[in-house]
Amino acid sequence: MTLDARIPEGPIAGKWRRWLDDHKLVGPRNRPSHRVIVVGTGLAGASAAASLGAQGFKVDSFCFHDSPRRAHSIAAQGGINAAKDFANEGDAVQRLFYDTIKGGDFRSREANVWRLAQVSTNIIDQATAQGVPFNREYGGQLATRSFGGVLVKRTFYTRGQTGQQLLLGAYQALQHQVAEGNVTVHNRHEMLDVVLVDGVARGIIARNLITGAIERHAADCVVIASGGYSNAFYLSTNAMGSNATAAWKATKKGAYFANPCYTQIHPTCIPQSGEYQSKLTLMSESLRNDGRIWVPRDPDEQREPQDIPEEERYYFLEERYPAFGNLAPRDIASRAAKVVCDDGLGVGGTKRGVYLDFRDEIERQGRDAIEGKYLNLFQMYERITGDSPFEKPMMIYPAPHYTMGGLWVDYELQTTVQGLFAIGEANFSDHGANRLGASALMQALADGYFIAPHTVMHYLATQRKKPLDTEHEAFVEAEQGVRSQIDRLMSAQGTKSPQAIHREVGAIMLDKCGMLRTREGLLEAIEQIREIRARFWDEVRVDGSAEEFNPTLEYAGRLADFIELSELMCEDALRREESCGGHFRGEHETEDGEALRHDDEFAVVTAWQYPEDGLDAGAFEPHDEPLVFNEVKLATRSYK
Amino acid sequence: MNFQLEIWRQDSRDAPGHFETKHVEDVDPEASFLEMLDTLNEDLVAKGGRTVAFDSDCREGICGTCALTINGMPHGPNQVTTCQTYMRDFEDGSTITVEPFRNNAFPAVRDLAVDRSALDRIIQAGGYVSVTTGPQPDPNSQPVTPEVHQTVMDAAICIGCGACVAACPNGAAMLFTGAKVTHLNNLPQGQPERDERSRNMVLQMDEEGFGGCTNYGECARVCPQDIGIDVIGMLNREYRRSSRTKKKTHPKKMVAQ
Ligand SMILES: Cc1cc2nc3c(=O)[nH]c(=O)nc-3n(C[C@H](O)[C@H](O)[C@H](O)COP(=O)(O)OP(=O)(O)OC[C@H]3O[C@@H](n4cnc5c(N)ncnc54)[C@H](O)[C@@H]3O)c2cc1C
Ligand code: FES
Numbered sequence: 001m002t003l004d005a006r007i008p009e010g011p012i013a014g015k016w017r018r019w020l021d022d023h024k025l026v027g028p029r030n031r032p033s034h035r036v037i038v039v040g041t042g043l044a045g046a047s048a049a050a051s052l053g054a055q056g057f058k059v060d061s062f063c064f065h066d067s068p069r070r071a072h073s074i075a076a077q078g079g080i081n082a083a084k085d086f087a088n089e090g091d092a093v094q095r096l097f098y099d100t101i102k103g104g105d106f107r108s109r110e111a112n113v114w115r116l117a118q119v120s121t122n123i124i125d126q127a128t129a130q131g132v133p134f135n136r137e138y139g140g141q142l143a144t145r146s147f148g149g150v151l152v153k154r155t156f157y158t159r160g161q162t163g164q165q166l167l168l169g170a171y172q173a174l175q176h177q178v179a180e181g182n183v184t185v186h187n188r189h190e191m192l193d194v195v196l197v198d199g200v201a202r203g204i205i206a207r208n209l210i211t212g213a214i215e216r217h218a219a220d221c222v223v224i225a226s227g228g229y230s231n232a233f234y235l236s237t238n239a240m241g242s243n244a245t246a247a248w249k250a251t252k253k254g255a256y257f258a259n260p261c262y263t264q265i266h267p268t269c270i271p272q273s274g275e276y277q278s279k280l281t282l283m284s285e286s287l288r289n290d291g292r293i294w295v296p297r298d299p300d301e302q303r304e305p306q307d308i309p310e311e312e313r314y315y316f317l318e319e320r321y322p323a324f325g326n327l328a329p330r331d332i333a334s335r336a337a338k339v340v341c342d343d344g345l346g347v348g349g350t351k352r353g354v355y356l357d358f359r360d361e362i363e364r365q366g367r368d369a370i371e372g373k374y375l376n377l378f379q380m381y382e383r384i385t386g387d388s389p390f391e392k393p394m395m396i397y398p399a400p401h402y403t404m405g406g407l408w409v410d411y412e413l414q415t416t417v418q419g420l421f422a423i424g425e426a427n428f429s430d431h432g433a434n435r436l437g438a439s440a441l442m443q444a445l446a447d448g449y450f451i452a453p454h455t456v457m458h459y460l461a462t463q464r465k466k467p468l469d470t471e472h473e474a475f476v477e478a479e480q481g482v483r484s485q486i487d488r489l490m491s492a493q494g495t496k497s498p499q500a501i502h503r504e505v506g507a508i509m510l511d512k513c514g515m516l517r518t519r520e521g522l523l524e525a526i527e528q529i530r531e532i533r534a535r536f537w538d539e540v541r542v543d544g545s546a547e548e549f550n551p552t553l554e555y556a557g558r559l560a561d562f563i564e565l566s567e568l569m570c571e572d573a574l575r576r577e578e579s580c581g582g583h584f585r586g587e588h589e590t591e592d593g594e595a596l597r598h599d600d601e602f603a604v605v606t607a608w609q610y611p612e613d614g615l616d617a618g619a620f621e622p623h624d625e626p627l628v629f630n631e632v633k634l635a636t637r638s639y640k
Numbered sequence: 641m642n643f644q645l646e647i648w649r650q651d652s653r654d655a656p657g658h659f660e661t662k663h664v665e666d667v668d669p670e671a672s673f674l675e676m677l678d679t680l681n682e683d684l685v686a687k688g689g690r691t692v693a694f695d696s697d698c699r700e701g702i703c704g705t706c707a708l709t710i711n712g713m714p715h716g717p718n719q720v721t722t723c724q725t726y727m728r729d730f731e732d733g734s735t736i737t738v739e740p741f742r743n744n745a746f747p748a749v750r751d752l753a754v755d756r757s758a759l760d761r762i763i764q765a766g767g768y769v770s771v772t773t774g775p776q777p778d779p780n781s782q783p784v785t786p787e788v789h790q791t792v793m794d795a796a797i798c799i800g801c802g803a804c805v806a807a808c809p810n811g812a813a814m815l816f817t818g819a820k821v822t823h824l825n826n827l828p829q830g831q832p833e834r835d836e837r838s839r840n841m842v843l844q845m846d847e848e849g850f851g852g853c854t855n856y857g858e859c860a861r862v863c864p865q866d867i868g869i870d871v872i873g874m875l876n877r878e879y880r881r882s883s884r885t886k887k888k889t890h891p892k893k894m895v896a897q
Contacts, residue, residue: 068760069760075702129769129777129779133792137786140786164797175764179764188755239699241697383720496686
């Protein structure tokens with residue numbers, strides 16, 4: 001199958017407008033007879049469901065959370081980008097477009113990124129109209145700040161709780177549509193399969209997580225907005241429940257999974273403290289605006305950081321990347337931290353940490369100014385570690401954070417399965433091989449508010465309407481499949497909790513498919529993961545029953561999918577014989593240790609097909625979508 | 641560190657519940673309360689026992705999912721979420737009771753997990769600005785002063801965990817509702833629906849069976865986001881104001897499920 005992204009013809013700036021002008025509409029009176037399923041209530045899912053509901057469609061919205069407001073988007077701290085130029089720097093769509101393409105190391109689709117930059121400005125207007133309280137300047141105007149990897153101040157924020165406020169805006173819009181009778185929210189429901197009728201997505205199988213009932217839901221199309229897969233690494237900054245099951249079940253039904261090896265390791269997280277640790281906590285990147293990152297030059301340094309004189313401190317980002325310094329993009333900042341720690345310069349109990357120091361800016365701007373910007377982050381840090389960043393530099397270390405890879409989608413955000421859409425972090429998105437700070441919220445909301453509602457409408461308008469029938473054999477079959485996996489898990493006779501096995505997989509992934517990958521390591525990892533996959537079903541134990549609220553059962557099912565996905569992540573990393581963005585292959589680096597791309601061979605999106613007869617009988621098959629660059633010249637990304 | 645836990649066990653919404661004693665040993669003081677429970681559960685799985693069901697997600701105090709009553713205090717001793725409560729906050733060797741958030745409007749799910757959809761229905765009754773997706777005015781056309789922004793943000797940061805409800809001797813949800821009303825009714829965007837919002841949200845609170853506020857102030861004392869009791873004053877004022885204005889002929893009314 002050739003991958004056709006279906007990008008509209010013509011000059012890039014007019015593509016989206018032209019698409020909108022040509023797209024088909026469903027008349028307002030016909031809309032209520034169409035049902036749309038949206039899986040996920042994060043920024044992408046909630047905004048899409050609310051917008052489709054407001055257009056007049058009947059929407060079934062699903063989340064495994066106890067309330068749609070708890071989706072993982074709630075945790076985003078730093079901000080959201082928009083090309084508004086409120087800071088009067090000459091910022092514009094073109095510049096946001098270029099920054100995103102360059103930030104992604106020239107591995108994203110031009111047309112999509114341009115559209116993203118275009119609609120970015122509407123998001124801020126939309127959110128403000130909903131009552132999202134963006135930070136304001138003294139005159140009452142919206143405030144902005146700068147974020148990693150760019151030289152303009154285009155990031156909007158609501159204190160350190162931008163994701164929370166944006167999500168609550170979308171959640172409230174969703175609840176408004178619930179009150180209007182257009183949206184039904186199925187909370188504490190987990191989608192466990194998508195149902196294809198004649199190759200077209202027509203519904204899902206979901207488990208009611210309270211009663212354990214397996215339910216069939218039919219619709220005219222299905223939108224997946226289930227978030228990213230960073231938890232494949234076990235410890236990540238993602239919420240405990242974040243998982244890849246929805247996307248992975250879609251993959252098993254024929255949707256291609258693109259660029260799985262593009263994962264982002266975030267530079268500013270609190271280092272791990274022990275084996276019992278269940279997740280890692282991100283400290284917003286905005287801290288890098290005023291904090292300086294360093295390690296002692298002496299590997300055997302014993303003094304408290306405050307007592308180490310200036311000349312004995314190694315400000316490695318400032319030295320290596322004078323133009324961007326502490327604001328270098330995430331992949332570069334993370335790798336630099338890893339390198340200094342590998343060289344034995346790391347700090348803290350595990351020696352895997354670097355300092356993030358506010359001393360100079362506290363002196364320069366005053367404690368009040370710093371408090372005004374970061375108080376809640378400082379408090380959070382102190383709460384977790386017991387140290388105050390006002391007295392002692394923070395300790396940070398990179399942690400898995402975001403996944404650029406995901407379900408392959410065309411320009412209309414449709415996967416390779418007809419009628420199955422993917423939005424937000426769940427798709428392979430617009431970020432190429434690396435995402436810039438404050439761009440995920442932008443993309444999730446661009447997809448949900450401004451793109452999917454139109455492309456879904458267009459899809460519905462172009463389909464001959466067929467009656468919905470959950471008695472169809474496709475539903476029966478899909479339900480049986482779901483039931484048999486649950487039975488298999490419940491009857492497994494092992495002695496290990498899913499957590500214990502997950503920890504094993506995660507350790508392999510972090511070590512061999514993390515910030516630095518090599519051919520040898522990846523081959524080993526694939527071997528080890530296959531071996532875990534083989535013994536998983538004998539080793540795991542699930543307590544309780546399938547007819548009740550059973551978090552162990554939920555976990556085990558998600559882990560089974562993570563194990564398969566982890567293997568694919570390694571396969572993709574192995575096949576991509578180059579370094580780009582978050583994907584760094586030890587064999588492909590420049591003389592001074594920077595990422596070395598091979599554009600002639602790898603300026604492509606790799607979309608993987610799940611073997612029809614299952615993983616034991618077949619192998620994942622790669623399909624390449626060539627990336628064409630007309631607007632930008634491929635350059636070596638330099639932040640020096 | 642070692643602890644004796646008295647944990648609430650309940651198989652389902654309608655099943656009777658009881659306390660069960662568990663012992664945990666060699667707990668790292670730096671582990672969080674939930675990590676301590678994870679370890680207990682891992683052990684239970686390995687040994688063929690029945691795990692203790694509880695809810696959590698972000699584990700950094702923002703999603704509002706975690707909801708344990710620890711030693712009688714919703715969330716625990718420190719006015720932070722359960723997930724931000726660390727074992728170093730407890731005395732070595734002590735006995736700790738662990739219960740769910742209790743309220744009539746929060747039916748039990750299993751063990752320590754409860755159903756808080758009642759709070760969603762309060763939002764459905766009016767906790768939004770009725771804008772649909774589409775072109776909107778320039779945000780700077782409606783300036784908001786930093787003072788108003790501060791009042792709004794201090795309320796808007798509510799995480800909807802329901803600790804206020806669990807702490808209130810009357811089982812009131814007024815801190816939660818007051819926070820949303822304070823957020824939206826203070827903003828220019830919230831003005832057109834101001835009265836309807838206050839009225840309908842209060843009606844929905846009653847519909848769900850939440851109690852009324854008699855100024856115990858327990859809610860604000862346990863609120864992990866430090867939302868002040870003044871939002872309840874605001875809610876009362878806004879409700880009074882709304883009852884002076886003419887009622888709509890078809891007030892929206894939700895039915896509790
Ligand atoms: C700590 C942290 C901080 C961040 N800060 C920023 C920032 O400052 N700026 C920025 O731009 N980005 C940030 N990001 C990234 C950004 O938050 C996410 O990429 C984005 O919120 C993802 O939104 P989403 O809607 O795609 O998915 P999510 O918010 O993850 O939502 C997923 C939804 O899908 C549901 N779901 C999943 N699987 C199923 C299933 N099988 N059945 C039913 N429902 C299911 C869940 O219940 C949930 O509702 C941050 C991320 C983290 C981890
Ligand atoms: S788990 Fe999110 S607030 Fe505690």
